[in-house]
Amino acid sequence: xYYVKRVIALVPLLLVISLIAFxxxxxxxxxxxxxxxxxxxxxxERALKARYHLDQPIWKQYLIYLGNLARADLGPSMKxxxxxxNDIVKQALPATLxxxxxxxxxxxxxxxxxxxxxxxxxxxxxxxGGSLVALLGICIPAFVIGPVLVMIFAIKLKWFPVGxxxxxxxxxxxxxxxxxxxxxxxxxxxxxxxxxxxxxPYITTAxxxxxxxxxxxxxxxxxPAILPVVSYAGPMLADLLTGSFVIENLFQIPGIGVFMVNSxxxxxxxxxxxxxxxxxxxxxxxxxxxDFLYSRLDPQVKYE
Amino acid sequence: xxxxLKSLLIAWLAGxxxxxxxxxxxxxxxxxxxxxxxxxxxxxPQIISGQPELRVVSALFEGLxxxxxxxxxxxxxxxxxxxxxxxxxxxxFHVRTNIAWxxxxxxxxxxxxxxxxxxxxxxxxxxxxxxxxYLKNAEKFxxxxxKDPDAVGxxxxxxxxxxxxxxxxxxxxxxxxxxxxxxxxxxxxIDARGDNWIRTKPLKTSGAYTLDFWRINDRIRIRRNPxxxxxxxxQNNIVDLLPITSATTALNLYLDGxxxxxxxxNLVPVHLMDVLRKRPDFHTFDYLGAYFVRFNVTKKPFDDPxxxxxxxxxIDRNRIVERITRGGEKPAETLVxxxxxxxxxxxxxxTNPEEARRLLADAGYPGGKGFPxxxxxxxxxxxxxxxxxxxxxxxxxxxxxxxxxxxxxxxxWKTYLAALTALDYDLARSSWIADYNDPNTFLDMFLSNNxxxxxxxxxxxxxELVHQANATVDLHKRAEIFREAETYLLRYAAxxxxxxxxxxxxxxDPKKITGIYDNxxxxxxxxxxxxxx
Numbered sequence: 080x081y082y083v084k085r086v087i088a089l090v091p092l093l094l095v096i097s098l099i100a101f102x103x104x105x106x107x108x109x110x111x112x113x114x115x116x117x118x119x120x121x122x123x124e125r126a127l128k129a130r131y132h133l134d135q136p137i138w139k140q141y142l143i144y145l146g147n148l149a150r151a152d153l154g155p156s157m158k159x160x161x162x163x164x165n166d167i168v169k170q171a172l173p174a175t176l177x178x179x180x181x182x183x184x185x186x187x188x189x190x191x192x193x194x195x196x197x198x199x200x201x202x203x204x205x206x207x208g209g210s211l212v213a214l215l216g217i218c219i220p221a222f223v224i225g226p227v228l229v230m231i232f233a234i235k236l237k238w239f240p241v242g243x244x245x246x247x248x249x250x251x252x253x254x255x256x257x258x259x260x261x262x263x264x265x266x267x268x269x270x271x272x273x274x275x276x277x278x279x280p281y282i283t284t285a286x287x288x289x290x291x292x293x294x295x296x297x298x299x300x301x302x303p304a305i306l307p308v309v310s311y312a313g314p315m316l317a318d319l320l321t322g323s324f325v326i327e328n329l330f331q332i333p334g335i336g337v338f339m340v341n342s343x344x345x346x347x348x349x350x351x352x353x354x355x356x357x358x359x360x361x362x363x364x365x366x367x368x369x370d371f372l373y374s375r376l377d378p379q380v381k382y383e
Numbered sequence: 384x385x386x387x388l389k390s391l392l393i394a395w396l397a398g399x400x401x402x403x404x405x406x407x408x409x410x411x412x413x414x415x416x417x418x419x420x421x422x423x424x425x426x427x428p429q430i431i432s433g434q435p436e437l438r439v440v441s442a443l444f445e446g447l448x449x450x451x452x453x454x455x456x457x458x459x460x461x462x463x464x465x466x467x468x469x470x471x472x473x474x475x476f477h478v479r480t481n482i483a484w485x486x487x488x489x490x491x492x493x494x495x496x497x498x499x500x501x502x503x504x505x506x507x508x509x510x511x512x513x514x515x516x517y518l519k520n521a522e523k524f525x526x527x528x529x530k531d532p533d534a535v536g537x538x539x540x541x542x543x544x545x546x547x548x549x550x551x552x553x554x555x556x557x558x559x560x561x562x563x564x565x566x567x568x569x570x571x572x573i574d575a576r577g578d579n580w581i582r583t584k585p586l587k588t589s590g591a592y593t594l595d596f597w598r599i600n601d602r603i604r605i606r607r608n609p610x611x612x613x614x615x616x617x618q619n620n621i622v623d624l625l626p627i628t629s630a631t632t633a634l635n636l637y638l639d640g641x642x643x644x645x646x647x648x649n650l651v652p653v654h655l656m657d658v659l660r661k662r663p664d665f666h667t668f669d670y671l672g673a674y675f676v677r678f679n680v681t682k683k684p685f686d687d688p689x690x691x692x693x694x695x696x697x698i699d700r701n702r703i704v705e706r707i708t709r710g711g712e713k714p715a716e717t718l719v720x721x722x723x724x725x726x727x728x729x730x731x732x733x734t735n736p737e738e739a740r741r742l743l744a745d746a747g748y749p750g751g752k753g754f755p756x757x758x759x760x761x762x763x764x765x766x767x768x769x770x771x772x773x774x775x776x777x778x779x780x781x782x783x784x785x786x787x788x789x790x791x792x793x794x795x796w797k798t799y800l801a802a803l804t805a806l807d808y809d810l811a812r813s814s815w816i817a818d819y820n821d822p823n824t825f826l827d828m829f830l831s832n833n834x835x836x837x838x839x840x841x842x843x844x845x846x847e848l849v850h851q852a853n854a855t856v857d858l859h860k861r862a863e864i865f866r867e868a869e870t871y872l873l874r875y876a877a878x879x880x881x882x883x884x885x886x887x888x889x890x891x892d893p894k895k896i897t898g899i900y901d902n903x904x905x906x907x908x909x910x911x912x913x914x915x916x
Contacts, residue, residue, distance in 0.1 A: 109799075113801045114510060115800060116511070159424055161582050162599055170598060240639065242639075328628075333598065334600075338600070
């Protein structure tokens, strides 16, 4: 029942988000039809604006937009005249989802063990080494890591292609470049979580009872320690699934992340609002999933 | 944990396989892969306005003439020959007998009439409709002053003969006929499908290629059209055009062998220019484009021509092309690039610091004293181009020579254009690329009523000269009048300060790729390009 209520509550929230995005893009200076070449006459501009209802008052435009939205139609792109926003999302989302899922897997697969080990071996070389790696992952931005990876593994060693998309080999470098930052964050969260849990009295009790360190770490510490990672995983997945402008641009991946940035530069109103809604839906739904997982992992958490 | 991780990994790989096979799986490799610059906004020849669009569209649709691969001059295409009346006002085109759409139906003269009239309808919203206003009554028809399409100067005499009447003898009309706005488009498909006709499958084309697919942000694939009249000379079967805007990525893909040709001037990283220019596969050539500064003549202090001239005289153009752009650009004292056809160079303003200081003092600002705060508007954000560096250099020149501190006002592209159009600036970075090889493409920009003027400068004398030139049949005489007009523009009124004319760039390995030639309009028909095995 609780989750049904949560889902229903998403609707007004999405409406507010779409309204804000809708108004903001129209208030910003410059418009989709400002071009280097001036239109031949005001007539041309009027015709274009009429086609996209931009000649109507803004509330009316929004109502038309909502009408289309109700039919899951995000409208026509104002930049790419022969493509609807739905078209573009449909074409571009698979690559981004794939890359996002791979990076998500990499971030967890890399970050959780790393955080676990650094916490379990606190104060030893594994801790220092591992923490340094995690820290580097967080500190070095993707636009530095990406080109460095390309230079070493694609141009020098020729192990992987420098860009484009289409085979598992194409995905390796972008996955690393995108996932390292998140992997570092996950490792830090996991380490903090473990250290917190390991100082709890019940762990001391378990150790005092003579349980093997393995059992203490894996059976008693791991589950509560991973909770911060789980709550971070929701927004992280949303982040990854909506794509990264830097990575997609660098590796020439036909994903949605490029559109996130370019549509606002192009003042492609419908595209911007469509992507904002898409991102909001992903974020809200994933938050819901996280809450659900949370209640499963931690019996103390109950939602009314 | 372990087995669970393993199963997750298997799930990802399975998901991957599903996704890739779902999207068509393995594709046939293309004969030639070209990195083409920005993603085309449209492939409708009568809508497009950008270079990346133009290059793709020219492969799909053709007009009465086409650009020669070597020279960039117009040559017979769908028309085999033509006659021009002695007053230069009437063109009679003879359409080839063996031409057909890619779907098999014949192309006839009336197809041109219907295609051109489509451009002239305001609801088509063609950015380039103005390029058809050379036709008799075209502008009036577009503005609704004339309702009868028969009054417009294009008529099919029979299936093979097209009669075109012009307002004035237009020296570059045959070049216009090769321009995408003038191509023949399948009106039956357009009538049936409306604005989205370009996405019908198979697309009915009139050029050397058909459209295989267009995956936005991924690639456009074109395939040889066996029904093209000159199919025997098409040198390749499948060509992929990749939309890439990152100069570094383009270079990486090229060096990695995943692309054969890179041909957009924005795809050359400025910081690598010195290294790249030494490579044998890097080609640079004169390109008909002008880089200049616009002054807003409607606002103080640039309402005073002495101030504008002082700013123009203070620009050291050599320093900019030698120290910043470094790609073979030519310092320009004229707006019209020197390699333009039918052109006699005007007398522009040479760099002259003393004269600049004198003029500024005359205008009431000796040594820059009392000069109001002004800002230089520029477009910002694209890392590859040199605009920001040029701006800083100009700022230093104006400071050193005139003692004036100019602020910089970077804006993103669309906002920059809006500010320029609204005359909401003091002075601004500007550029213009020729639509056709003739001085008019640059000089008509500053006519009083031209929407691309964007300086607020209006002068009946200049208008008169440009109109007079365009009414002149004799090419030499015409060039002389244009020279007078341009000299007047640059020396007397100076609503702009010239900086340099562009260089075009592309890279390809001449040992592997043939059929690309340097020409001043940077047009490289795809059907002549061949990859040597």
